Amino acid sequence: MTFPARALLLPESDLGPLSSLASERYDYVSHEVNGRCLDVGCGRFNRFIRDFRDGNGAGIDVHPYEGLTEENLVSDISRFPFDDRTFDTVTFIANLNHVPRSLRDVELEEARRCLRRGGLIVVTMGNPVAEILAHVVVAAHDRLLGTRHDVDAERGMHEEEAYYLLDSEIVERLDRAGFVGIRKKRFWTQWGLNHLLAAVKP
Numbered sequence: 597m598t599f600p601a602r603a604l605l606l607p608e609s610d611l612g613p614l615s616s617l618a619s620e621r622y623d624y625v626s627h628e629v630n631g632r633c634l635d636v637g638c639g640r641f642n643r644f645i646r647d648f649r650d651g652n653g654a655g656i657d658v659h660p661y662e663g664l665t666e667e668n669l670v671s672d673i674s675r676f677p678f679d680d681r682t683f684d685t686v687t688f689i690a691n692l693n694h695v696p697r698s699l700r701d702v703e704l705e706e707a708r709r710c711l712r713r714g715g716l717i718v719v720t721m722g723n724p725v726a727e728i729l730a731h732v733v734v735a736a737h738d739r740l741l742g743t744r745h746d747v748d749a750e751r752g753m754h755e756e757e758a759y760y761l762l763d764s765e766i767v768e769r770l771d772r773a774g775f776v777g778i779r780k781k782r783f784w785t786q787w788g789l790n791h792l793l794a795a796v797k798p
Contacts, residue, residue, distance in 0.1 A: 621689065621720060621790060622648045624783050628718050628794055631684030634676070634710055636703070637691035639747060642668055644689060653683065659751040674702045681712045688719045692766065693727075696756035704773040711797040717775055718794045719766055726789040727760035763793065770795045 626648040635644045638655025641663030645655045656670045656677075670677060673695070686707040688695075695703050707717055722730065767778055775795035782788040 617786065617790075618643075620785060621783065624781070625687055625689055625718055625720060625792060628716065628781075628792065629685045629687065630716060632682070633685040633687060634678065634683040634707070635687045635689065636676075636707065637688060637694065638664070638668060639691075640664070644687065653685075654678070661747070661751075673699060674706065676706045676710055678710050680709055681715075682710050683715060684712055685716045685718065686711055688717075690720050690722070692719050692721065693758045693761045694754075696754050697758070698756055700769055701772060704769055704775075708773050708775065708797050713797060715797045716794055717770065717797070718792055719770070720790065720792045721761055721763070721766060722791075723789040724760045724762065731759055766793055774798070 622644050625644070629649065631652070633645065633649050633653035635642070635649075635653065635655040638644060638657050640661040642655035645651060645653045655664075655668055657664060657668055658670060658673055660669055688707075692700065704717075711717065721727075763780070770778055770793070774797070776798050778793060778795040781792050781794070783790040783792075
């Protein structure tokens with residue numbers, strides 16, 4: 597019942613018993629993750645690995661967000677700086693749409709390379725209408741209240757990025773990268789407007 601208020605308030609951290617939408621999304625993903633995790637597009641402070649996986653894994657990003665170290669930064673997303681079969685899970689949390697279109701297949705293939713056999717890939721994505729509205733609300737929130745939630749504005753949007761991806765594209769790309777057993781899980785505490793897709797490396 598609190599979802600609309602939480603969506604508009606955009607807290608950066610939990611407010612007492614009310615979890616932020618970001619924390620809630622991380623929690624859903626964390627329940628899917630097995631073993632050592634690579635979080636691609638980790639964002640500020642590498643929060644998912646740090647706070648939700650107790651440091652068991654690595655986070656990487658192309659943008660030097662606040663709280664990231666040199667170990668988190670990669671300059672070439674077509675080649676992850678890890679050996680084959682290093683991780684049990686790879687996550688793309690609300691960011692596969694921000695991978696330039698021409699590099700999405702390459703990046704998913706890299707995710708597969710870095711996974712052990714039987715490893716899991718998890719991709720979260722919001723409903724298209726919700727994603728567009730969220731970007732509008734976040735931008736307005738920052739403009740009116742002087743906050744810094746809009747990470748897209750912080751680093752700038754590439755012409756091949758998008759505000760959302762349809763499930764059909766994600767499924768097609770996961771299939772093309774060689775993943776199997778693709779399944780979908782909705783985040784019901786966010787009224788099903790956010791969800792994850794998970795698949796396995798055979």
